[in-house]
Amino acid sequence: MSATTASATTESQPVTAPDPERAGTARVTRPAGLGSSVRFELFKLLAQWRVRIVLAACWIAPAGFIAAASGQSSLPSDTVFGRWMFATGWAASLVVLSFACTWALPLLTSLVAGDVFAAEDRLGTWRHLLMAVRSPRRIFVAKALASTAVIVAMEVGLAVSSIGGGLAVMGNRDLVGLDGQLIDTSQSARLVLLAWACTVVASLAFAAVGLLGSVALGRSPMGLLVPAVLAFVLQAVQLLPLPAVVRLALPSQGFLAWRGLFSDPSQTGPLVVGLVVSSAWALVATAAAYLLFVRRDFTDVAYDGSGRRSVVLGVLPVATLAAVSVAVVAVATPASGSGIDRAKIESSLAASFAHLYRLQSRELHRPDVTEEQLRTSASCYRGGSPGDDEGAGNDWRCAVSWHIPGATAVGTALYQLDVAPEGRYVADGDGPKEVNGYFQVRTPSGDAPNPLWQIDSLVDLSSGSTSSSTSKG
Known part of the structure; x- marks a missing residue:
């Protein structure tokens, strides 16, 4: 074909103009922001049937338990405030809180935070998530915030359901405190709400440990068990004749110290210690999980955990925190021996x-x-x-x-x-x-x-x- 023919052929073909809509779309394509990432992670968590069922149970089960207990002739006298459960709805809510602190709250944190990272490894969806967000740091923050929001929603459900069910079934009357003093209804309301709020801090400490386990153990479902195993171990340790400073420095102290609000005068010392220790555990465990997560190799499709060295690096800060907590509590409080004399x-x-x-x-x-x-x-x-x-x-x-x-x-x-x-x-x-x-x-x-x-x-x-x-x- 001659050059003249080729030129004529080229000139005869229509020239397609670029699609302005497509070009504009290409120009404005940006990574997903933090707000969008958090909403997406919330959607993924709430799309799981187990999370939906547990969330619904948190908002319904406490009221149902109180209604069922009101028809029984016996009282749960072995539980804190169990003797006064039929006397006032505030005591009924505290009975639910005591049970929740024993097992329910650690299990809830395991269910949500313990699998939030490992699920991506099992499903092999990290590359899709990274293409959309383009920032491991933003992914970590979004997952941490979403899991925290779900855990808080579950605990709010437990509180609202137990208080509402208790007041509806048992009535709004004065509460007998742990020193036998009568607490009027308005003060009872404030103290019960404060007790539930204080346990949220302890729950976040266990949630942070769940995040750390989920990051460190990769696709293994063992991350689900880390907060529950920690709670079981700490409950066993609580039964031992430990020095008071060691007992107060445990992260589970926040699940027990709320009781001091209902004594006269209020025992605020153990409560403050429990809140500080729980906050420290939440910060240190979250920071360790973050450092492990941003250092991982997302191109390795066979990734199966952070490796022994990284796991040690994740556990070492928590172990150091436990030792430092004992030392600080020993200096900051006058507690000696078992604390009981x-x-x-x-x-x-x-x-x-x-x-x-x-x-x-x-x-x-x-x-x-x-x-x-x-x-x-x-x-x-x-x-x-x-x-x-x-x-x-x-x-x-x-x-x-x-x-x-x-x-x-x-x-x-x-x-x-x-x-x-x-x-x-x-x-x-x-x-x-x-x-x-x-x-x-x-x-x-x-x-x-x-x-x-x-x-x-x-x-x-x-x-x-x-x-x-x-x-x-």
Whole structure:
């Protein structure tokens, strides 16, 4: 073909103009922003049936449990506030909170945070996600924020359902605190909401550990078990006779310290320590997970975890944090030994007895007396450990004495105490029968629960020894 022919052929072909719409699309194509990435990660989490089912259960199950428990004749007296569950809806919510702190919250964090990175490895979707977002850092932040939002939504559901169900079924009445004092409804509402909010911080610490496990273990589903295994180990450790400073420095302390809000005066020391330790664990575990994630090779399709060295680098900061937490708590608090001694138990039991004696007097329509008038005191010892009256055990024996205004005789009541290592104790009445020897008292309007039959209270592990066993008004 001659040059003239080729030129004519070329000129005869129409020239296609570039598509302005397509060109504009190419120019504005940008990586997905953080907001879009978070929404996408939320959509992926909520698209999982297991997450949907658990989320729905968190908003429904507590109210259903309270409604079912209201039809039972027995009380969950082995649980904190279980003895008062039928008395007020606020106590019912705290019973649910106590159960949730034992198993539910660690399992929820495992379900959500423990698999948020490993799922991408199993499905092989990292390259698609990187092409859309183009930033491993943004991917990590989006996944962390999305999993945190879902966990918080689950815990809010537990709180709303338990409070709403408790108030609807049990009613809005005053709450009996852990020292036997009556807490009015408005103060009860504030304290219950604060207790649920404080456990969110502890939940985020376990969620951060779940993120770390999910990043470090790759496609393995073992990341799901890391927060649950940690919770199981810490619960087993809590049963051991640990020094108080070690016990307070555990990340699970946040799941127990909320109880101090309901004592008089409030035991804020363990609560503050628990919040600080949980926050530190959340920050350190999240930072370790972030460093492992941004250093990984996303081009390796056979990636199966961060390797032994990276796992060690992820675990080492957490182990160092645990050691530093113990050292800081030892310096910052006056706690010594187990944190449980005779003086603390005597002071706590005397104060609790005085408060509950006044409650019993109201039930029996007796003249009201004050704590100053009662001048309650307690004398305690350990039956199985003579001369070693400290530490946890079920061999504590106490005699409580009080003065009745206008009478010369001094009243005396006996109690057998079971003191748990975390400072909670249950005192079972051992007579006289008309005071604390029977679970009911006969009132002018019929039989009613005896407030003095069983006392559920708490000693402050973070404080020093109490010098006086006389109750304060």
